[in-house]
Amino acid sequence: MTPSDIAEVTELLSAVERADGQRPLNDHLWIDLSHGARAGFAGLTAWQSGINHPIAYCQVSRGNDSWAIDLVVDPRNRNEFAELGLSLLREATQIIASEGGGHVHWWVSRQTTTHTDLAMQIGLRPERNILQMRVDLPLTQLVIEQTKTISTQEFRVGTDEENWIKVNNRAFANHPEQGGWTSEILKLREAEPWFNPNGFLMHYSERPIDNQLAGFCWTKIDTATKPVLGEIYVIAVDPLHHGQGLGRALTVAGLNYLARRGMTTGMLFVDKGNLAAIKMYGNIGFSTHHEEQAFVGEIASSAK
Numbered sequence: 001m002t003p004s005d006i007a008e009v010t011e012l013l014s015a016v017e018r019a020d021g022q023r024p025l026n027d028h029l030w031i032d033l034s035h036g037a038r039a040g041f042a043g044l045t046a047w048q049s050g051i052n053h054p055i056a057y058c059q060v061s062r063g064n065d066s067w068a069i070d071l072v073v074d075p076r077n078r079n080e081f082a083e084l085g086l087s088l089l090r091e092a093t094q095i096i097a098s099e100g101g102g103h104v105h106w107w108v109s110r111q112t113t114t115h116t117d118l119a120m121q122i123g124l125r126p127e128r129n130i131l132q133m134r135v136d137l138p139l140t141q142l143v144i145e146q147t148k149t150i151s152t153q154e155f156r157v158g159t160d161e162e163n164w165i166k167v168n169n170r171a172f173a174n175h176p177e178q179g180g181w182t183s184e185i186l187k188l189r190e191a192e193p194w195f196n197p198n199g200f201l202m203h204y205s206e207r208p209i210d211n212q213l214a215g216f217c218w219t220k221i222d223t224a225t226k227p228v229l230g231e232i233y234v235i236a237v238d239p240l241h242h243g244q245g246l247g248r249a250l251t252v253a254g255l256n257y258l259a260r261r262g263m264t265t266g267m268l269f270v271d272k273g274n275l276a277a278i279k280m281y282g283n284i285g286f287s288t289h290h291e292e293q294a295f296v297g298e299i300a301s302s303a304k
Helices: 003-020 027-035 075-098 113-121 141-145 161-171 183-190 246-260 275-284
Strands: 041-046 056-062 067-073 102-109 125-136 200-204 213-222 229-237 265-271 287-299
Touching: 003 027, 003 041, 003 056, 003 067, 003 075, 027 041, 027 056, 027 067, 027 183, 041 075, 056 075, 067 075, 075 102, 075 113, 075 287, 102 125, 113 125, 113 287, 125 275, 141 246, 161 183, 161 213, 161 229, 200 246, 213 246, 229 246, 246 265, 246 275, 265 275
Parallel strands: 067 102, 229 265
Antiparallel strands: 041 056, 056 067, 102 287, 125 265, 125 287, 200 213, 213 229
């Protein structure tokens, strides 16, 4: 996509965000769009005669082990959602097939029967679900008192990348989106306007014999949402350091940082099947705000 294409799609995404109260693309897909021409990316737009802006957008992004697709329709054209969506999604699957096919996932926020019908027509089935959970900030004094106190230090750009990638990829070894990060992927995040190393909290083992990175809590402030959300963007504990209460401690440390920055609402995403994490977040004060559905499937290759 050219810079003018990206600008037109960005205007569409902004209109959708104003209507729905949340950003329509996740950060992985947003960064792919903003760079517009990397291998494994395609942007498809739908136009209507007499209208000088796209009325729908579909994105294809190749990940480490799978393809991601996303679909956005102008709020003023949602009566045509099924027709526009099917046309764009079919084109997207043809692109994936021509590039060798493979595993595909399509995340949908606030799923409807129309989403389910569209997914079935392109060969995808409902599989994974994630919850967006929120908590009021600042945390209660009781939650803080019941949480282990740990030391943290801010992420050091140019120094901590290798350590962080190792721990992240061990912690998310079987995760389809968060695993398999590279230095190139991390550098793209560091270049984002929202990136702030002060809110990227690193906890090193306090045992002098190893001084290893034991876990981290990477926070993000999303000023485009209403209310402004303080997000726990990525949080993990190295499997070598499980069972020490670090997950809760890092969560509370991240939320306390966000509260000091003036945030009144904390937010995170968690897989619906991760019952242990959901219980822990609930004990801190989180509750489910909404659920998102992933449709997944395999697309056969049409490449010769």
